[in-house]
Amino acid sequence: MREQLSFRIFRWVVLVPLAIFTAVPLYVMVTSALKPLQDVRGDFQWWPTNLTFEPFVDMWSTVPLADYFVNSVVVTSIATLFSVVIAIFASYAISRYRFRGRGVFSGVVLSTQMFPGVLFLLPLFIIFVNIDRSLGFSFLYQTRIGLIVTYLTFTLPFSIWMLAGYMNGIPRSLDEAAKVDGTTAIGALFRIILPAARPGIIAVAVYSFMTGWGEILFASQLTNSDTRTLSVGMQSYATETNVYWNEVMAAALVVSVPIVVGFLILQRYLVSGLTAGAVK
Amino acid sequence: MALTFLKQAARRPAEPSPPAAQPAKRFTWTRLAPYLLILPAVLFELLVHVIPMIVGIFMSFIQLTQFFITNWSAAPFVGTGNYAVALDFSGPLGWQLVRSFLITLGFTVLVVGISFVFGMSAALVLHRLGRGRGFLRTLFLIPYALPAYAGIIIWKFILQRDNGLLNQLLVDGLHLASERPFWLIGGNAFVSVVVVSIWQQWPFAFLMSMAGMQVIPEELYQAAAIDGASTWQQIRFITMRMMKPLNAVLLLLLFLWTFREFNTPYVLFGPTPPEAADLLTVHIYSSSFITWNFGLGSAMSVLLMLFLVVVAGLWALWNRRVNRDA
Numbered sequence: 001m002r003e004q005l006s007f008r009i010f011r012w013v014v015l016v017p018l019a020i021f022t023a024v025p026l027y028v029m030v031t032s033a034l035k036p037l038q039d040v041r042g043d044f045q046w047w048p049t050n051l052t053f054e055p056f057v058d059m060w061s062t063v064p065l066a067d068y069f070v071n072s073v074v075v076t077s078i079a080t081l082f083s084v085v086i087a088i089f090a091s092y093a094i095s096r097y098r099f100r101g102r103g104v105f106s107g108v109v110l111s112t113q114m115f116p117g118v119l120f121l122l123p124l125f126i127i128f129v130n131i132d133r134s135l136g137f138s139f140l141y142q143t144r145i146g147l148i149v150t151y152l153t154f155t156l157p158f159s160i161w162m163l164a165g166y167m168n169g170i171p172r173s174l175d176e177a178a179k180v181d182g183t184t185a186i187g188a189l190f191r192i193i194l195p196a197a198r199p200g201i202i203a204v205a206v207y208s209f210m211t212g213w214g215e216i217l218f219a220s221q222l223t224n225s226d227t228r229t230l231s232v233g234m235q236s237y238a239t240e241t242n243v244y245w246n247e248v249m250a251a252a253l254v255v256s257v258p259i260v261v262g263f264l265i266l267q268r269y270l271v272s273g274l275t276a277g278a279v280k
Numbered sequence: 281m282a283l284t285f286l287k288q289a290a291r292r293p294a295e296p297s298p299p300a301a302q303p304a305k306r307f308t309w310t311r312l313a314p315y316l317l318i319l320p321a322v323l324f325e326l327l328v329h330v331i332p333m334i335v336g337i338f339m340s341f342i343q344l345t346q347f348f349i350t351n352w353s354a355a356p357f358v359g360t361g362n363y364a365v366a367l368d369f370s371g372p373l374g375w376q377l378v379r380s381f382l383i384t385l386g387f388t389v390l391v392v393g394i395s396f397v398f399g400m401s402a403a404l405v406l407h408r409l410g411r412g413r414g415f416l417r418t419l420f421l422i423p424y425a426l427p428a429y430a431g432i433i434i435w436k437f438i439l440q441r442d443n444g445l446l447n448q449l450l451v452d453g454l455h456l457a458s459e460r461p462f463w464l465i466g467g468n469a470f471v472s473v474v475v476v477s478i479w480q481q482w483p484f485a486f487l488m489s490m491a492g493m494q495v496i497p498e499e500l501y502q503a504a505a506i507d508g509a510s511t512w513q514q515i516r517f518i519t520m521r522m523m524k525p526l527n528a529v530l531l532l533l534l535f536l537w538t539f540r541e542f543n544t545p546y547v548l549f550g551p552t553p554p555e556a557a558d559l560l561t562v563h564i565y566s567s568s569f570i571t572w573n574f575g576l577g578s579a580m581s582v583l584l585m586l587f588l589v590v591v592a593g594l595w596a597l598w599n600r601r602v603n604r605d606a
Contacts (some may be wrong), residue, residue, distance in 0.1 A: 003408065003511050004510055004511045004512070006511075006512070007405075007408075007511040007512065010401075010405065011405040011408075011409070014401045014402055014404075014405050015402070015405060015406075015416065018398060018402055018420065019416065019419060019420075021479065022419055022420055022422070022423060022479070022483075023419060024438075024445075025423075025431070025434045025435060025438060025479065026422060026423075026434075028434055028437065028438055028445060029430075029434045032437065040437075040443065041443055042443055043443065043448050043452070044443065044444070044445040044448050082324075085320075086320045086321050086324060087321070089317040089318065089320060089321065090317060090318045090320070090321035092317055093313075093314040093315075093317035093318045094318070097313065097314035097317075099311075099314040099315065101315075102314070105318060105321075105322065105325075108325060108329070108330070109321075109325065111589070111592075112325070112329040112333075114536045114588055114592060115333075115585055115588065116539075116540035116542075116561055116581065116584060116585070116588070117540070117542065117561075118540070118542070118561050118564050118565055118568075118577075118581050118584075119333070119336060119581040119582075119584070119585050120328070120329065120332045120333070120336070121565075122336055122339065122568055122574055122577050122578050122581060123331075123332040123333070123335035123336035123339060123578070124328075124332050125574075126335065126339065126344070126349065126352055126574060127331075127332065127335060129349060129350055130350065130351070130352060133350050133351070149327070149328060150328070152324060152327075152328045153328045153329060153332075156321070156324055156325070156328065157325075157329070160321060185310065185313050186313075210425070210427075213427050214427035214428040214429060214430075214543070216428065216429055216542065216543045216546055216547065217542045217543070217546075217561075217565070220546070220551075221569060230427070230429075231427065231428070231429045234429055234430075234433060235429075235547070245437050245443075248433055248437070249434070249437070252429075252430035252433055252434060253430075255427060255430060256425075256426050256427055256430045259425060259426070259427055260422055260425045260426060263421070263424075263425035264418060264421070264422075264425065267421065267425075267487075270487075271487060271490070271491045272491070
């Protein structure tokens with residue numbers, strides 16, 4: 001297809017600035033992580049003159065990064081697992097059954113996911129503190145269990161909504177054929193729908209994990225020094241007197257690489273899942 | 281509703297029903313199945329959403345200050361007192377809330393508008409690009425995949441006054457200013473929070489636009505090209521038309537997400553942002569956790585929720601009319 005000159009110019013006008021805008025911060029992160037501390041204190045050097053891997057070693061001892069890492073992995077994985085499993089059943093019901101209360105249920109799911117997290121943070125904080133006070137020990141407030149519960153506030157509705165959209169796209173003739181062959185509704189879910197919805201399920205899991213991994217609002221109030229996640233713990237590199245910018249960048253790189261790689265591998269599932277949910 | 285049905289169903293004995301000619305209202309496992317399937321979701325929705333929301337609305341009517349945090353049943357009932365404080369625009373707290381609301385509105389319009397234009401333009405030109413498409417697509421998506429705090433903390437480094445890359449470029453490189461400006465305090469903080477949010481948000485608009493363009497059949501473009509339509513005409517009459525429903529959803533999502541943005545101002549400025557970047561969610565957060573006035577904080581979050589409901593409702597009306605006209 002022949003393109004007009006004006007469109008080819010437009011292409012460069014769009015792509016070049018956007019590529020620079022996107023890439024420069026990433027470049028800053030990678031190069032600063034490879035510099036000794038004195039080189040990130042003064043003017044920014046485009047070419048690192050003294051390459052070192054020390055920030056990647058020191059970052060584990062400046063703050064207890066490994067503990068934060070474990071907390072993030074545990075909390076995010078469990079919240080993701082819960083919401084995906086619950087969402088599989090719920091979205092199957094929404095997509096394949098017409099039952100009383102379906103509209104109310106979908107309405108609640110859809111509306112809660114547009115509400116801001118702070119709306120849930122304040123009451124959950126009060127509920128957690130008061131439950132723990134009556135129990136006499138820390139069960140929910142500043143514990144991993146409590147944090148998992150709060151993460152479900154955003155992973156669960158999105159998972160249900162997105163997966164229901166995805167399942168609506170799977171032809172009904174598939175599971176109806178299975179039912180004619182004598183499979184029960186649950187059998188159809190496990191044998192027909194689950195394999196067909198695998199891209200959608202992967203997308204939901206990736207998305208839940210990503211949002212949990214980057215979550216700050218709940219983690220900033222509902223964790224303590226033992227249960228702190230990466231999102232809050234990363235702020236500890238800045239002390240009163242010193243900011244270890246090279247170690248901050250090294251840590252940012254290390255916590256990002258697994259998530260970015262996972263995202264890039266699974267992005268085609270995410271795209272199909274997202275658009276299936278959005279366009280219905 | 282589901283729960284009452286389950287209770288009723290449980291009282292009746294479950295009997296195997298003949299496959300044909302069942303009475304319409306008889307109990308069968310098939311009728312019960314959807315309720316069993318959504319039961320876990322209903323329980324968790326109650327636990328994490330419905331109960332906290334009811335508690336939150338209740339909290340907005342009591343004087344829940346630091347004395348009552350651990351014993352909230354003792355907090356005195358103040359009726360609409362918290363709302364009166366929040367909406368008394370001549371008082372300092374009400375005025376701060378209005379200012380924060382207007383800042384958030386401006387912030388949201390800028391971030392959503394620019395992110396949408398960036399995402400749409402990039403998708404348009406990449407969709408028609410042969411070589412280099414995969415690489416650029418991957419590059420553009422990285423900021424979206426990056427954990428929010430990691431991306432924002434890079435920007436915090438770039439925006440430092442004394443050793444930041446931006447000031448070095450502006451002052452030493454381009455000589456646009458003689459003094460190094462502050463980007464994380466004062467009026468410039470608004471610019472910073474907008475730019476950083478766009479950096480994180482536009483890849484989502486790009487991702488959705490790309491996905492939407494991929495499902496437009498190639499034959500449409502070929503037919504238009506044979507009829508002599510220019511590239512721009514194809515974009516205007518085919519791509520834009522076909523993208524309308526997706527764009528409507530995309531704009532709503534971007535608006536709702538951006539309006540409640542918390543991470544960017546919180547990581548850039550800490551729990552008390554400069555006045556110019558005092559976005560609503562952070563405003564509510566710091567009013568609650570710094571002054572420990574949870575009653576007022578809850579009243580403000582309920583108002584924020586009502587506003588978002590109104591926006592979504594107006595969007596639904598508008599969307600319905602657009603779809604009917606189309």
